[in-house]
Each structure stands twice: as C-alpha cells, then as structure tokens.
Amino acid sequence: EAGVVQSPRYKIIEKKQPVAFWCNPISGHNTLYWYLQNLGQGPELLIRYENEEAVDDSQLPKDRFSAERLKGVDSTLKIQPAELGDSAVYLCASSLSPQGGDTQYFGPGTRLTVL
Amino acid sequence: DQQVKQNSPSLSVQEGRISILNCDYTNSMFDYFLWYKKYPAEGPTFLISISSIKDKNEDGRFTVFLNKSAKHLSLHIVPSQPGDSAVYFCAATSGGSNYKLTFGKGTLLTVNP
Numbered sequence: 001e002a003g004v005v006q007s008p009r010y011k012i013i014e015k016k017q018p019v020a021f022w023c024n025p026i027s028g029h030n031t032l033y034w035y036l037q038n039l040g041q042g043p044e045l046l047i048r049y050e051n052e053e054a055v056d057d058s059q060l061p062k063d064r065f066s067a068e069r070l071k072g073v074d075s076t077l078k079i080q081p082a083e084l085g086d087s088a089v090y091l092c093a094s095s096l097s098p099q100g101g102d103t104q105y106f107g108p109g110t111r112l113t114v115l
Numbered sequence: 116d117q118q119v120k121q122n123s124p125s126l127s128v129q130e131g132r133i134s135i136l137n138c139d140y141t142n143s144m145f146d147y148f149l150w151y152k153k154y155p156a157e158g159p160t161f162l163i164s165i166s167s168i169k170d171k172n173e174d175g176r177f178t179v180f181l182n183k184s185a186k187h188l189s190l191h192i193v194p195s196q197p198g199d200s201a202v203y204f205c206a207a208t209s210g211g212s213n214y215k216l217t218f219g220k221g222t223l224l225t226v227n228p
Contacts, residue, residue, distance in 0.1 A: 004158070031214065033214070040220060040221075041218075041220055041221075042119070042204050042206070042218025042219050042220050042221055043159065043204075043216075043218050044218070045215060045216065048214055048215075056214070056215070091158055091159075093158070095214075103161045104161070104214075104216065105160075105161070106151075106158030106159045106160065107158050108156065108157050108158050109158055
C-alpha cells in the first residue's frame with residue numbers, strides 16, 4: 001500500500017514569493033492533516049479536513065496561508081506571500097477517521113527555505 | 116506554554132541495553148498518548164500508544180508506561196538496536212479523538228553498536 005505522498009520534497013524561494021505544497025493521502029483515508037514542523041520542535045497542526053470540509057483550521061494563519069481539498073482526496077497548502085519565518089518542514093498526514101484512535105500516517109514532508 | 120514536554124533533547128545507549136525516553140504533560144484533559152519515531156528526511160511513524168485507563172502497554176521490544184498522578188509517561192526499548200536510532204516524539208490528545216495531537220519537541224536516540 002502506498003503511503004502519503006508529498007511534493008515537492010524541497011523548495012527554496014525568496015521572501016514575498018508564493019509557494020504551494022501538494023499532498024496525496026493514503027487511499028480511502030477520509031481525514032487529512034497539514035502540520036508545520038519548525039527546527040527542533042514537534043509537528044503542530046495547521047488544518048484538518050474531513051473529506052472536503054476543513055473542520056479545524058483554527059491554527060492556520062489565514063492572512064497568508066490557504067488550503068484546499070476540492071474532491072476530498074488530494075490537498076494543496078499555499079503560502080502567499082512567504083516570509084522568512086515560514087522556513088520549516090510542512091507535513092501532511094492522513095487517517096481513516098479521527099475517531100477511535102485511528103493512527104495518523106505522515107508523509108515525508110516538504111522542507112521550505114525562504115531566503 | 117508547552118503542554119507536552121520532552122526534557123532530554125538526546126540520549127545515547129549501547130546496543131542491547133535498555134533505552135528509556137521520558138515525557139511529561141501538563142494538560143489533565145489528555146487521555147490518549149502516542150509515541151512516534153522519525154528518521155531523517157522521513158515523516159514520523161506511529162510506534163505505540165496508551166489510553167489513560169491503562170498504565171502499561173507492550174508491543175514487542177517497546178513498552179509504554181503511564182503514571183497519571185505524575186502526568187508522566189515513558190517509552191522503554193529493550194533490547195536497543197542500532198536501527199532504533201531516530202528522533203522519538205511523544206504526543207497526546209483528549210476527548211476520545213485522535214485528531215488533535217499535541218507533540219513534544221522530541222528526543223534524539225542514538226544506539227551505539
């Protein structure tokens with residue numbers, strides 16, 4: 001079974017430029033998560049989707065960050081414009097459902113460097 | 116305010132010995148705890164979990180202990196193997212749902228041959 005796929009794996013951009021990350025979850029997983037991991041820190045939840053619906057985006061900085069999951073499968077996370085402090089690893093995870101202790105499976109992440 | 120704390124940034128043990136990774140939490144609403152392992156350039160992978168109604172859960176070489184009164188949990192790896200060298204994250208959640216994980220900063224475990 002294929003795992004969570006993310007692309008690109010690495011991205012270097014200049015500040016004020018836009019950037020987008022793509023995630024393909026494990027087949028059949030209804031719940032999709034985007035996490036931010038700063039250097040030396042644990043992952044922090046940005047947004048959670050149940051199918052197409054963003055059910056928890058309370059931690060997403062909505063002035064510059066946006067996300068979508070149009071058909072309830074793939075998802076895109078966008079930053080516009082990027083700032084120096086956005087340099088981090090962006091992780092995507094998926095699970096069958098958030099209930100009952102379903103395990104979250106993580107992708108390899110996209111490492112963003114903003115110059 | 117960090118609700119899940121892993122106070123040891125790193126730990127080094129000899130192959131075959133026991134590795135003990137510690138985690139403390141402050142939020143008394145947490146009722147489900149997980150350990151994830153992360154290799155460089157990979158995403159975290161689930162290792163083992165424990166519900167607050169238990170004080171111990173075992174899976175092969177991995178055992179997690181939970182002390183609710185002390186708000187402390189630990190992961191024991193016996194025997195430790197070089198392939199166990201990775202960053203270990205402690206995570207917690209509440210309300211019977213696994214979706215909002217709060218992670219610690221992680222502990223880098225190095226198992227020396």
